[in-house]
Every structure is written in structure tokens, then in C-alpha cells.
Amino acid sequence: MNEAVRKISKDLWNGRDELEVLTFDIAGEMFALEAVIVQEILDLLPETVVPGAKAFVGCVINFRGKVIPLADIRLAFGMEATKPTIDSRIIVIAINIDGEPVLAGIRTDKVHEVTTLLRAAGEPPPSVGMRWRPDFIECLVKRGTEFIIVPNLNAIFAAEADRTGSSISHGSAQR
């Protein structure tokens, strides 16, 4: 676990030419996450809404007796919400936030496989012609005719943590 929660390095490849990743679909796009940070893949669980929390982490779930937030990275990419299907899964990942290991779930439409990405096939996100924030994308990797998006989770979680949500606690600023 300690190894797993190590920070996703700024340079994802970290000198390596290949990367083990888990690929999955969100809203028709294929994403990939470094396999070592993935803890577990779960069927959908009952979700508990946290009133006042940011929409990005609006729910918590019971992951083996731990209460962990469920993150919705669709919101970071401005994608439409999709209805849960029989293929929907939650990927539990371990990331570092401010130096502390944090478990979080990510809601996905379908999980594919663990595969190897080649550094040679990777490209940095294009600076124009993309509707997503470039800093949320670590790189795009070409496979066949498609691109796999490797999201930059650190950037996404940091940005979403800064954004002020639909806070109900107007009095909280004084505390």
C-alpha cells in the first residue's frame, strides 16, 4: 500500500518506456490510470450524499468499513452524466493529497483491462482544439485509431479542492 500511494510523479513515465495501466470508459471516452494506484474495482454501492460538499466529491461510500469519498471526474471534463448500467463500476484508488494518503472512489461506465502503454505512442495534450483543460491531462496515448486519456489526478483533485462548492455553510467562514 505504501508503494501504491506514492505520489503520481510529475513525469508519469519516470524514465520508463512502458506503463501498466487500467483502462476504463467514462461518457464514451477511454481513460487510463496507472495500475499501481488502483486498490480495487467494485460494483456500484449505495451512495450517501454529503450535503454541502463540492459536487466533485458529493457522495461517500462504505468501502470495507471505511467511509471514502466518491469522485466524479466527469465534472472535471465537463461531461454529461450517464445513467448507471450493468457495466458501471467504482475504481478505488489511493492518491496523495497534501502528503497524506487518501482513498477515493471513481465512478466509471465500464472497466476494460490492465494493459501496457508505450511511451513512444504518447503525446502531450494539444494546446488547441480540445475542450478540456490541458493541465487535467497527463498525456494522450494513441492506440489503433483511438486515443486513451491519462488524466492528471493530482491536478484534478487539487483544482477541485480549491473550487468553492455550493456550500450550505455560510457561517463556516468565521469558524
Next chain:
Amino acid sequence: MSFPDPIAVFRTEAAELLEQIEAGLLDLNVNLGDKDQIDAVFRGLHTLKGSGAMFGFEALAAFTHHCETAFDRVRKGEVPATQALVTAVLEAKDHMRALVETPAGDHEATSEALLANLRAAVDGAKSPGVHQAAAPAQTLFKIRFSLPQNAMANGTNPLPLLDELRELGECTIVADRSAIPSLDLLSPTDLHISWNVELLTSQPRSAIEDVFIFVMDDMRLEITVVEAVTAAAKSPEKPATPIQAAEPVAAEPAPVTVSAPRVPAPMTAAPAPTDAKANKASENVRVPAEKLDELMDRVGELVIAQSRLSQLAGGSGDLQLRAVSEDVERLSGELRDTMMVLRMVPVTQLFGRFRRLVHDLSHETGKMIELVTEGESTEVDKSVIERLADPLVHLVRNSCDHGLETPDERRAAGKPQAGRIMLSARQQAGEVIITIKDDGRGINRERVRAKAEASGLIQPNANLTDQELYQLIFQPGFSTAQQVTNLSGRGVGMDVVKRTIDALRGTINVISHPGEGSEISLAIPLTLAIIDGLLVRVGAGRYVIPLSAVEECLELSIEEDMRSRGRSFISLRDSLVPFLRLRDLFRTGTKPDPFQKVVVISTGSERVGLVVDQIIGDHQTVIKAMSKLHHDVATFSGATILGDGDVALILDVGHLVAEGQQQEAHLRAAG
């Protein structure tokens, strides 16, 4: 499984030693002639020096050496123990702690200053009579020692031992190389040399033995008295006898050693105290707190799984299944109780720190203060103890600084000259009550009221009970002290107390009698891990309200609901209580239930009603912390997992009450 970092182990050990040393010093301060305490302090210093050197804390070892030397002289009666000496060593002890924690830091200047202090204390203490006795009555010892062959492989370095011998007096060291084998048989890591030493020293034999204290177990050591050099110690010369024969050491400079007969005990007796301590330690197991937390989590999960099992078993007609389920229920309940006990530690640890604090404060303020503790064996959850330390420091400081009068004032008031602060702990119905009581001047009600009115905390001429008035001293920035001293008066401390106790879901109660003293009681739940909660439903979500904060539950009739739409107040026995509609607050977007309930919660004197759709019942709640990603959500203090596996959020009462009060203030301002 990895081996623990030896440095970390040393740090833990050093912290314990330092605590022992401190306790010894403080006891000594009360009874300066206590021989046992002198020995205990000396032993502690000696062990600290030894293990410090072993783990590479050179600065610590060098510094501690001087304190040890000073105490050695006290031990031998060359110097009497004095208050000044105890204070100097206490200060030195704090410095040792710094040396343990940051060995790389720049400590030279402090070390020098403290040592100068220490020397002054020792020299000042020398009484003329003793002085004469301390004049060197020297003895010539012949020492022969050899270490086991594998000594160096085990990390013992003989050279520092020789250096220590040199420090004892004039000495000639000759290495005996006769046992070194020929080159082809020589193993470079083995030790083949033994040493013959002639030592002319004023120290007794025990000092020589102390040099070898850490290697004593496996080595061969012969100490022989060759000749007593001065007339002070006239003794027949002893033939060379191995020490195991337990020769009486009459050659010791007799006039200074009261306990001379103690010394000639067989060699094995010397390390005995260390052994005894080791045995005692082995009865306890040191476990990192996080492992306990992990175990606690598992037990919490088990309790949850068990409650699901009993739901299933209750629903089925299978008697055998029910029997098993009941067994599991009982076992998991017992397991939980045992687990709770494991986390409990006696408050002795916490109270122990205050002896030192009071000692220092008494010096700083020039007041005579006596600290009495009671109920030290009361056990509290370890994490609670840790968090209580800060608020208690503030309360004790406050008592010393504001509460107690100067000796002159006390005499004038007809009280004993020494002020008395009493720290006590006791258990009472799932809570632990910690009381700080002083016999000082008490809280000045008029001054508190004047100050509160001046700063706008209360309306002029507001009708307040004593309790309400005293609670005002816990407001941030509130201080009635006319001058800010080094100790207190900035109005920060009490605020810290209030916030910490709130966070622990505890309450503060203040009693004060002018001229007789005041008493502040902190009531704190025994554990942070499990609470009794009231499970309620708002919209589709379920939430837990800590039961300790719930005052009462009542129904909100439709008429009242309609009527109160504009103002959000209910009248409860002639007083207006503001309420919050949790449905609106949480934006559930659902229709209200026809029979809504109001749960009235309070913190101290402030009350707020929470409108919920349904009250489900009470619930043993295992508290889970919220993730870091939800730290901005102030409405909830944590989460828990219900019997069916769903997550329910725990409401933060303090925050909701503040919210309600604010709303009330808004309405007042508007209307």
C-alpha cells in the same frame, strides 16, 4: 515485518529515562536527603549517557556526562543535594531532551551556559566539612579485563571504556597481546586483546565497575586494590583475587561513603537494577497507536457485520442460526469492550507533567504552590489524554497566575502561605471528570461582568446566572488580567480550553467562591471512537446526532410549521428557541413529512432546534473520520456505518448551534 529503527527505539527509551529522571528530581526537591532518589537519578543519567553514546548521540552523551558526574558526587556525599542543584539539573534535563530530538542542531551555547550553572550549583553547595573529605584519598587499583571474542561484532568498542578509565584518574594501560593467534588463525573481527590497567584514583571501586556496566554480563573483570595511597584509607593490602570472591572493599575512602558495606556485593549485583527493570518492561508490550486504531477499525467492522447478521437471524425462523447469531453478538460485544480497555491509559501520565510545570511556575511567580493530585489511576482513552494536555496546561497556569495570591496576600487573608492546586480525575457514567481546583481568590464576578459589557459580549444589566457569567471567560480574547504577564493574560488560553473540550464533545463547569478559590471541571467522554447517537431521517438520508447533545424531542405540528415559516422560532417553556430546517439546509428537495419532529440540541447554555422528518432511534455509533476531501464540510464531524451497510453522517453539534445562533442574530438585527 521490519525491525524497528534503532534510533527511534533509543528516542522512546530516552524519553522514558528523562521522565524518570524528572520524577526523581522532583521527588528529591521535596526531600533533599532521599538517598534512593539520588541513586535513581544517577542511574537514569548514567544509562542515558551510555545508550546515547551507543547510538551515536555524542553531544548528548558528553553533556549528560557532566550532570552524571555532579550527581555521582552527591551520591557519594561529597556534595549535598540542594534546591539549586536540582533546578540546574532539571534545566539541563530539558536540554538533554532537545539533544535527543535534534542531535544535529546547534546546542553548544546552551550546553555551556547550563553546565556553568551546574558547576555553580555544585560548588556553591560544597560545605566546608565535606570539602575536606573530598580531598583526594587515592587508591591504586589494578584492573585486568578481557571482553568476549565476539564483543566487537556485537557493537562494543573497547576504546571508549579505556577513555572512561582514564577519566577516573591517573592510569597506565597495557594491552596484553599474548592471546593473539598466528596470522592464519586470526579472524579480524574477533577481539583477542585483554588489558592490564593500573589506576590511581580517588573514586571508589564502584566507579570502576560502572565503567563496565554495559558489558558486564559476558566479560571477565578483576579489580584488585594494590594500595591505599593516603592515610585516609588504611587497609591491609589484598592479594590479587578475582572479584567474584566478593572481597570486602575496606580500601574505599571510608569517610565519605555511608553505604560502604553495600559495595562489596558480588559482581553480579551491580547490573541488577538494570535487569530488574528489563524484567518489568517485558511484562508490557509496546504497540504503536496506529496498530491499535487499525484493530479498533476491524472490531468496528465486526460490530457492523454482526448487527447485519442478527437482523437476518431475527428475520428467519431458524433457531440454530439465531443461537449462533446471539453468540456472535455477545462475543463481539465483549471484544469491543476489551478493545476499549486496551486504549485506556491512566491519567498519571498526564498529571505527572504538571508537577514540573507547577515547580517552574512557583519559581517564576514567587508564590508557594503545592500540587495535589487525586484519582491518578482513572483511565481514559489515550487520544483523549493527549488532547487534554494543552487545555490543562492553560488551566493550571491560569490558577497559578490569576487564582492564587502571593504569600503576603494569603497571610493577610488568614490562609496558609502555600497555595494549593488540586488536580483530580474520576469516572462518572461514561464520562471522565477532571477537576482543577485552587484555594485562591476566586473569579471576580464584577470584573468579568464589566469586561464582558465593555467588549459587547453581553447586554448591560443582562440577567445572567453565575454559570453563564463564568462561561464568558472562555470567550476568545477575554481576559480580566490588568497586566499581561509572561504566564497569562492575553485571553488566548481559555479559548483554547473551550475549543479543545468542545472538539472532545466535553463540557466545562465552573464553580467559584470569592476568597475561597475556584474549581473548573471538565467532563469528557471516555472514548472518541464510539458514541451514543440519535439516528434521524431527513429526506431520504439518515443522520446521527450525538445523544449527549440532545435535550429533548418534540413534534412540530403543521400549524406551528406554517406559523413559524417566517421566523423559525419555537417557543419552548416560555423561551424562544431558534430552529433550523435540516431539509432546507441539506437541500433534499423532498416534501416534509406530515409529522415533523424537532430535536433540541444544546452546547452549554445555547440551544437550537433541528427539524427532521423522522426520529429512528438511538444507535451505537462507531465514528469514522471524514476524508480529507471533505474537510471543508463543517456541518458534519464524521460518518458511521449503519447495520445495513449504508453510511450515515454525524452532525457537528457545535457548528449547527453556532449556525442557529447566527440566524437568530440576523433576525434580531432585521427585526
